[in-house]
Amino acid sequence: GAVVSQHPSRVICKSGTSVKIECRSLDFQATTMFWYRQFPKQSLMLMATSNEGSKATYEQGVEKDKFLINHASLTLSTLTVTSAHPEDSSFYICSALFNTAIAPETQYFGPGTRLLVL
Amino acid sequence: AQKVTQAQTEISVVEKEDVTLDCVYETRDTTYYLFWYKQPPSGELVFLIRRNSFDEQNEISGRYSWNFQKSTSSFNFTITASQVVDSAVYFCAPPYNNNDMRFGAGTRLTVKP
Numbered sequence: 001g002a003v004v005s006q007h008p009s010r011v012i013c014k015s016g017t018s019v020k021i022e023c024r025s026l027d028f029q030a031t032t033m034f035w036y037r038q039f040p041k042q043s044l045m046l047m048a049t050s051n052e053g054s055k056a057t058y059e060q061g062v063e064k065d066k067f068l069i070n071h072a073s074l075t076l077s078t079l080t081v082t083s084a085h086p087e088d089s090s091f092y093i094c095s096a097l098f099n100t101a102i103a104p105e106t107q108y109f110g111p112g113t114r115l116l117v118l
Numbered sequence: 119a120q121k122v123t124q125a126q127t128e129i130s131v132v133e134k135e136d137v138t139l140d141c142v143y144e145t146r147d148t149t150y151y152l153f154w155y156k157q158p159p160s161g162e163l164v165f166l167i168r169r170n171s172f173d174e175q176n177e178i179s180g181r182y183s184w185n186f187q188k189s190t191s192s193f194n195f196t197i198t199a200s201q202v203v204d205s206a207v208y209f210c211a212p213p214y215n216n217n218d219m220r221f222g223a224g225t226r227l228t229v230k231p
Contacts, residue, residue, distance in 0.1 A: 043209070044163075044221045091161060105151050107211075109163035 002028050002098045006110030013084055014118055021079045021113045023094030029074035030096035034107065035067070038091045050077045084117045091115075122152075122210045124222040131200055132230050139195045139225045141210030147171075150212065152193045154184070157224070158206040166208075169193060200229045 003026040013019050023033055031052050036044040048058045048069050056069035066088075068080040077096075081088050091114050095107040122143045131137045143152060154166040167177060169186050177184045181198045197204050207224045 041226075043223045046220070093161075093163065095163075103168070106153065106165065106168055108165060109155070111160070111162040114161075 002026075002096070002103075002106075002108040004094065004096045004108045004110040006094055006113055008113060009111060010114045010116075012116045012118065015085050016083055019081045019084055019115060021081075021092055021094070021115075023077045023079070023096070023110050025075045025096040025108075028096070028098055030077075030098070031074065032097040032099075033071060033077040034095045034097070035069060035077070035079050036093040036095070038093060038112075040091075044093065047079075081115065084115070086117045089115055089117045121220050122212055122222040124208075124210055124225050126225045127223060128226045128228070130228045130230065133202060134199050135229075136196060136198050137200050137227065137229075139197075139208050139210075139227065141193045141195065141222065143191050143193060143210070143212060145191075145212065152186070153211045154193075154195050155209045155211060156206045157209065163209070166195075197227075200227075202229050202231055205229045 005024045007022045033050045035047045048056045050056045050071040052071045058064045071077040093112045095109045098106045150171045152169045156164045183196045185194045209224045
């Protein structure tokens with residue numbers, strides 16, 4: 001399957017600082033990437049859809065000024081948590097959409113980033 | 119809109135038992151895909167299978183098998199002779215559908231030695 005990397009895998013930061021998480025598709029170009037948030041023992045919650053070269057589409061209830069998404073190239077999307085607070089602590093997962101005749105509409109996921117805000 | 123329901127939130131079995139994870143879906147589309155993903159304790163979601171609605175043949179991959187029944191809108195996943203390494207959360211998912219991507223709640227499978 002396709003490979004998606006995410007960096008960093010784990011980050012601890014102080015309240016009020018900003019944190020950037022990178023999501024890269026390593027062996028394919030991804031026009032569309034997704035950002036999810038997952039709380040312990042809960043399902044994935046889609047935060048936003050990131051399309052290369054255009055503004056991200058945010059899900060209802062997700063603050064776009066709080067969670068800045070940039071998809072500047074076909075292999076890289078970034079999520080910046082601005083002015084992070086303890087309630088932003090969570091597991092953030094990205095995925096890239098692989099859409100070919102062989103593997104249509106399939107999301108491949110990054111390994112996730114555990115964010116802890118002190 | 120497409121959505122999936124995984125009614126089993128947690129399942130616990132003893133190693134070597136067979137276990138079936140249920141997935142029921144809703145869709146208005148005539149053609150669609152369905153997916154199963156595995157999330158082990160490490161957290162990374164692993165793609166297991168994609169099924170095209172045109173293809174109702176059961177699929178088997180080693181100890182894993184999938185039963186797709188369009189008539190009952192179900193896409194169930196069976197693990198035969200379960201092993202401790204199968205312990206994970208398993209998600210059934212529809213494809214992304216423009217502002218309507220909703221993963222199921224997931225089924226947490228615990229396989230005890």
